[in-house]
Amino acid sequence: MTGEAFLQNLANGVSLGSLYALIAIGYTMVYGILRLINFAHADLLMVAAYIAFYGILVFSLPWWVSFIIAVVITALLGVSIEKVAYRPLRDAPRISVLISAIGVSFLLENLGIVAIGARPKTFPRPESMVWNIKIGDVSFLSLAIIIPVVTIILLLAVEFLVNKTKIGTAMRAVSRDFETASLMAVDVNKVISTTFVVGSGLAAVGGIMWSLQYPQIDPLMGVFPGLKCFIAAVMGGIGNIKGAMLGGFILGMGEVFLVAFMPDLSGYRDAFAFVILIFILLFKPTGILGEKVVEKV
Amino acid sequence: MRKVLKRKCVALIAVVLIAAMALGGCGSGQNSKEASKETAANSNVIKIGVYEPLTGTNAAGGQMTVEGIELANKLFPEVLGKKVELVVVDNKSEKQEAANAVERLVSKEKVDVIIGSYGSSLSMAGGPIAKEAGVPVVGCSPTNPAVTLDNDYYFRVCFIDPFQGKVMANFAVEKLHAKTAAIIQDVQQDYSVGLSNYFEKSFKELTGNQNAIVAKVNYNTGDKDFSSQLTAVKAKNPDVIFAPGNFLECGILVQKARELGITCPILGGDTWEAEEFLNSVKNTKDIYFSTHFDADHPVTDMSTKFMDEYKKAYPGKQVNAFGALGFDAYILAIDAINRAGSTDHKAIRDALAATKDFKGATGIISLDANGDANKTAIIKKVADGKFVYEGKVDPK
DSSP states (O other), X not given: OOHHHHHHHHHHHXXXXXXXXXXXXXXXXXXXXXXXXXXXXXXXXXHHHHHHXXXXXXXXXXXXXXXXXXXXXXXXXXXXHIIIIIGGXXXXXXXXXXXXXXXXXXHHHHHHHHHHXXXXXXXXXXXXXXXXXXXXXXXXXXXXXXXXXXXXXXXXXXXXXXXXXXXXXHHHHHHHOHHHHHHTTOOHHHHHHHHHHHHHHHHHHHHHHHHHHSOEEOTTTTHHHHHHHHHHHHHHOTTOHHHHHHHHHHHHHHHHHHHHHOGGXXXXXXXXXXXXXXXXXXXXXXXXXXXXXXOOO | OHHHHHHHXXXXXXXXXXXXXXXXXXXXXXXXXXXXXXXXXXXXXXXXXXXXXXXXXXXXXXXXHHHHXXXXXXXXXXXXXXXXXXXXXXXXXXXXXXXXXXXXXXXXSOOSEEEEOSXXXXXXXHHHHHHHHTOOEEESSOOOGGGTTTOTTEEESSOOHHHHHHHHHHIIIIIXXXXXXXXXXXXXXXXXXXXXXXXXXXXXXXXXXTTOEXXXXXXXXXXXXXXXXXXXXXXXXXXEEEOOSOHHHHHHHHHHHXXXXXXXXXXXXXXXXXXXXXXXXXXXXXXXXXXXXXXXXXXXXXXXXXXXXXXXXXXXXXXXXXXXHHHHHHHHHHHHHHHHTSOOHXXXXXXXXXXXXXXXXXXXXXXXXXXXXXXXXXXXEEETTEEEEEEEEOOO
16 A cells, blocks of 8 residues: 555545544443433434534525534434433333334434435535645545544533533433432433433534535435444443544544455445454453443442 | 243244244235236226335435336326226335335235336345236336346346446447546445446456456445545546446545545446436536436437426426336336236236337337347436436447
């Protein structure tokens, strides 16, 4: 491989990996606090993408206004999903909540198909945000820089929120022991709602970034990134925010370089994701940065 | 004690369910064939089943096809003095769903003829079931040769990939003066893999160089990221890229290729003729593909009629090849029922097999021994944000 090709692949890997990481952080955050895999997360990506799409094209709003509106509405939708579909099941076995999450995911996808139709739409890319960068023979989109920067800023913000603020302390308390926390005057409902606001907001940002990178949106667009980023979150150690970031990068880079080094295997990149996952889970069942689970006796 | 009882109940329910499924499975074969004949003879409608992808990755192609079929049904609503009823089933762009859809059409809906599907893989999934039930199928746009091979109940109104691959290889060598080519194929689509192979074979023959294909890389249906495949291709610096595949993936792929600084012409197959593809690649140059039909170059009186009616029925939509092929599949099916003079499935099949010089909207259709149409291919390119006619190639 020549130096240019290597640099080109590096740029490709960074942009894909940070996109995975961005979405994986949302998964891992909700899981870390509630022990719930929010399968509707992937479909919130789609909702955000469509709100941004309609904001720009139908209501002719400036792109950044539509993006902000998309994030706000998606965050509110996330909270309402929690209220309607997860809260009533809080005392039920965990598997029931999981199934409820899958149900919400299917509901959103099919509502999308009924309401907007299954035919994909072309997402408008704001020219002031997306342009081509050429360094020697290496050529990439400005997004290869913007997405990692956004991901890192959001990662730091989430870390700050969880570790340095009062609500963050409450979140950690709820994640450690739900019942005791509520006995200690922690408003559990408020904590969980906040978690969903932040988690869904992250999904919205992820959805918008995804649509900028791959500007074709359809009601099922969340399924593929949802699955990949869930894998990334598990790989990094689900519940661990830095782990999600690491998992996303490993997965993105791994996929890109697999195809780069072994072009014949390029049809198997999804299988590759699962193979790394299986390997990591074999040797480190809680993921790369996952905590050791201590059995309570 | 209760636990044991509960477990027994569950086991019993499971056994009943399995038995029901097994019986249902058997029943759909021979018996339904008899049953369908009876109902067809007694009723005053002729049922034509349609299985097309209305959701999923091929949704746009399926929807365009159904538009054409519905238009034809509106213009020619009767045959043998009976009303024709369309039963449209969504196969969701998935092979398993396509098989289920055909199963449903033959055993539950008891249709007389089936039209479909967009996509060779989907058609290949449905084919054996229709053959087993003895219901003739008219394909609209599945171009892989395997669709009709060994299936004497499957026919189609479009040309096939060995021809299409040759046309594009010819175009690359003679018009674009290409000496080397790279192939990017969707390994999950029989259409894409098949067409790539025919292109490769013809391209090697035409250039006389066994190493003329400098790179061949794969991706999967539904992939969105093609950066590493394209980087690998870019390093080989080919004169042209051949990338037959769904318009969705290819729309992103072509756009990405230009972003990565790949400037050579990019060639594709007939699936590219969709608005979604055009929207993605509008601003790029040197994009060529082969297709079945061009609105500005009508071939028969039926072409003109189709275009006029299409514009009336779907104002604001572009007349497209898939709508025209759906239209042709329907009128060919009606014509065959007419010639058969009955709704006997075998008679309809024989009438279809004997199709000669049938004037359709996409051209003159004569079916060969495999049930494939021998037709002219059109080459189009992307220019000024539109698909523009580039030339045509007649079969030899």
